[in-house]
Amino acid sequence: MGVQLGTSEGRGPRPTINITPLVDVVLVLLIIFMVVVPNVQEGVPVDMVRVKHGATPAEEDPGALNVALDGERALYLDDKPITHDALLASLKVSSSRPGAFVRLRADARLPFREVRALLGELKELGVEDVRFVVGVDRTTSGG
Numbered sequence: 001m002g003v004q005l006g007t008s009e010g011r012g013p014r015p016t017i018n019i020t021p022l023v024d025v026v027l028v029l030l031i032i033f034m035v036v037v038p039n040v041q042e043g044v045p046v047d048m049v050r051v052k053h054g055a056t057p058a059e060e061d062p063g064a065l066n067v068a069l070d071g072e073r074a075l076y077l078d079d080k081p082i083t084h085d086a087l088l089a090s091l092k093v094s095s096s097r098p099g100a101f102v103r104l105r106a107d108a109r110l111p112f113r114e115v116r117a118l119l120g121e122l123k124e125l126g127v128e129d130v131r132f133v134v135g136v137d138r139t140t141s142g143g
Contacts, residue, residue, distance in 0.1 A: 034130075043080070051091060056140075064103045065091060065094050065100060065103065067103070067105070069106045070107050071110065073085050073110070073114060091125055100129075101130065101131060102117075102122060103131050104130055104133065
């Protein structure tokens with residue numbers, strides 16, 4: 001906080017605020033968030049398939065049913081472990097809601113036949129909208 005002395009109007013000292021430390025703190029926080037946020041993965045750790053170009057899904061989508069299939073073929077519904085039969089029963093009930101869709105994250109190390117079998121079962125249940133969540137590879141140069 002600085003003080004100006006000797007004003008021409010003779011009212012005495014007038015305080016001023018030095019915002020340089022505030023700007024320094026905000027810039028440091030901005031840099032920290034820029035480094036940390038891209039490396040944060042939500043939910044169950046799944047080594048997702050990498051693509052060069054991809055869209056970022058809406059984080060808070062009320063119609064989303066989040067299903068994950070990890071490298072050990074374990075299933076998760078909204079980041080909670082679930083058995084295969086319980087998952088299918090839950091999706092059968094939940095998929096009838098308007099605007100409901102399945103957001104599927106599958107481990108890249110799995111054979112695709114595992115994912116394809118799950119997709120076939122979802123189709124038999126009447127789930128029409130399945131969206132794959134993939135990791136965007138930012139190390140490759142697009143061109």
